[in-house]
Amino acid sequence: MKTMEGKKVLITGGLGFIGSNLASKCVQLGAKVTIFDCLDPRSGGNLFNITKISDSIQVSYHNILDFDQVSQVVPEKDIIFSCASSTSHAFSMREPWIDSDVNSKGVINLLEAVRRFNPKAKFIHLGTSTQLGKLSYQPADEKHPEFPTDIYSANKSVSEKYTLIYSKAFNIRSTVIRLSNVFGPKASIHSSEFTFNNYFIGLALQGKDITVYGEGRQTRNVLYVDDAVSAMVLAAQSEESTGEVFFAVGDEHFSVSEIAEATVKYLGKGKVIYTDWPIGKKATDIGDAILSNKKIKKTLGWSPKINLESGLVQTKEYYENCLKEYLR
Numbered sequence: 001m002k003t004m005e006g007k008k009v010l011i012t013g014g015l016g017f018i019g020s021n022l023a024s025k026c027v028q029l030g031a032k033v034t035i036f037d038c039l040d041p042r043s044g045g046n047l048f049n050i051t052k053i054s055d056s057i058q059v060s061y062h063n064i065l066d067f068d069q070v071s072q073v074v075p076e077k078d079i080i081f082s083c084a085s086s087t088s089h090a091f092s093m094r095e096p097w098i099d100s101d102v103n104s105k106g107v108i109n110l111l112e113a114v115r116r117f118n119p120k121a122k123f124i125h126l127g128t129s130t131q132l133g134k135l136s137y138q139p140a141d142e143k144h145p146e147f148p149t150d151i152y153s154a155n156k157s158v159s160e161k162y163t164l165i166y167s168k169a170f171n172i173r174s175t176v177i178r179l180s181n182v183f184g185p186k187a188s189i190h191s192s193e194f195t196f197n198n199y200f201i202g203l204a205l206q207g208k209d210i211t212v213y214g215e216g217r218q219t220r221n222v223l224y225v226d227d228a229v230s231a232m233v234l235a236a237q238s239e240e241s242t243g244e245v246f247f248a249v250g251d252e253h254f255s256v257s258e259i260a261e262a263t264v265k266y267l268g269k270g271k272v273i274y275t276d277w278p279i280g281k282k283a284t285d286i287g288d289a290i291l292s293n294k295k296i297k298k299t300l301g302w303s304p305k306i307n308l309e310s311g312l313v314q315t316k317e318y319y320e321n322c323l324k325e326y327l328r
């Protein structure tokens, strides 16, 4: 990663898990960071996430659905990271309107503000591997068709297409980084509504049981948050990334049961228990999910640096002194 000295960076959703880790990295690289976030109580936003950098950044507490407010923060930024999102798959099935508003219309608001007021900015949007749904070939690459099985993933698919349309039609320098099961410090670990592996971490840290459905054999990709952040920064610093979609995923794949067992082992707490699949849950499960990171490695020279074991050890160290901030 090159220096970001003197760069003006906007991070929507910067109070959340990935956005706040990204904000810290951008500050460390010398950027002037503005966070735009409404601290939506249904998402993983947490003010504690920015305690260490609060003196070095600006925060604009507004909703991405407010186009006027979005238009205030977009001008003059060199890089815009689009991380604001309604991030619960389960919530999107209960409140599809809210999910559609934030994950679809919210991204249009941001893109439209970029087109009107700052068309030279570099724009990095985050997608998700669950846009693909059940995989028809593995390892799945960026050309794999998309058949999402929940509303959140469908809206993420739509906003990815908006991002690419703005790149082609209006020459916006935009890129999509698709992530999968990112884990680490500052995540929402208190609720099963969010990423399953962070929830496992929360349970283990409290010494509770981690429930795995069936035998937990379905494979998943996991990525430590610092590696997700480095993929975003490298994409922002590259011109070859413009108009492209990349999977930023780990080199290794693990079964859900292996992830649960590793969580207990490296956090030194909790216990894994196995139960039958609850009725209805299996219908939206996508089965095995083996993904390819060849394109991002080749184009951006990115590769994940932190494996599951060291990621879990670093995660434990982070939460040791501030667990209570993440359990409310």
Ligand SMILES: NC(=O)c1ccc[n+]([C@@H]2O[C@H](COP(=O)([O-])OP(=O)(O)OC[C@H]3O[C@@H](n4cnc5c(N)ncnc54)[C@H](O)[C@@H]3O)[C@@H](O)[C@H]2O)c1
Residues within 6 Å of the ligand: 012, 013, 014, 015, 016, 017, 018, 019, 036, 037, 038, 039, 040, 041, 043, 044, 045, 046, 062, 063, 064, 065, 082, 083, 084, 085, 086, 087, 102, 106, 126, 127, 128, 129, 156, 178, 179, 180, 181, 182, 183, 188, 195
């Ligand atoms: N965590 C993962 O494993 C993962 C995997 C794939 C993709 N992603 C994507 O990464 C991005 C960030 O995810 P995260 O895990 O950090 O989520 P998060 O829930 O921790 O953070 C989302 C942030 O967006 C903010 N937000 C929500 N609605 C908003 C609105 N209407 N206006 C302004 N701000 C709003 C929230 O307050 C929160 O701070 C999302 O786009 C998500 O789809 C995450």
